[in-house]
Amino acid sequence: MTRALAIARRLTIPYLIYCNSYTDIGEMEAPGRIRRICKGCVDDIRRMNPSVLVMDTYPYGLYDEWRKFDGERIFVARRNRVKFDYDPGDFTHIADPQENYILIRQPEEWLSIGDAQKVIGADWPVLCFHAGCQQREQQILVEFAKGKADELGKRLVTFTPCLGRYPVCELLPAAGAVVCGAGYNAFAETKAWGGQTFYLPFKREFDDQIARLQEENPTDFTGAMEIARKIEEIAYGE
Secondary structure: OHHHHHHHOOOOOOOOEEEOOOOHHHHHHOOOOEEEOOOOHHHHHHHHOOOEEEEEOOOHHHHHHHOOOOOEEEEEOOOOOOOOOOOHHHOOEEEOHHHOOOOOOOHHHOOOHHHHHHHHOOOOOEEEEOOOOOHHHHHHHHHHHHHHHHHHOOOEEEEOOOOOOOOHHHHHHHOOEEEEOOOHHHHHHHHHHOOOEEEOOOEEOOEEHHHHHOOOOOOOOOHHHHHHHHHHHHHHOO
């Protein structure tokens, strides 16, 4: 949902976001624009007759239904990460944001150092965050973060963005160091921040976090804006 919201924030045309689960994060970013994916949602979308259908990551069991959609279809996929069981011809456009990362907020939109320190304190603590809902992974990451905080002699602050402050990137200006996974969003946000970061890669079916850590540092974070522009070009027929 983070990538979808990042793109949506830069759209001027009306939109709806369908996701696996409805969350407060979605309502915070796009009130009234979030729908839960359920049986029959494809028929609902067909009745809406939208100009463009944008899909992120992989449409799972609904794949055969999505490919029958008559409108323009954009697939937002990190193609150099995994082999997908799809025919590129099933999609009108394929957007690969891996080389120009998407941020839910641009760094200039983050909180000031002073405002961020009001949330996590003024002693430059180690900030640990985990955006997923997997409890076991959160525990593993927090234990890893405790060790790093002890090594640095710093206080540890932990956040789960889906339950706490969102987006967590706004707090980075007040962090002395950061501990997080090596997912697409966390990697982009911490690289844009540029401070000391310790990554703990997790296994993902559709994302190779270990390979991501072997990349050169990204310098271009315009993915959301570029994809939003492409969507509007298609929608307006320009």
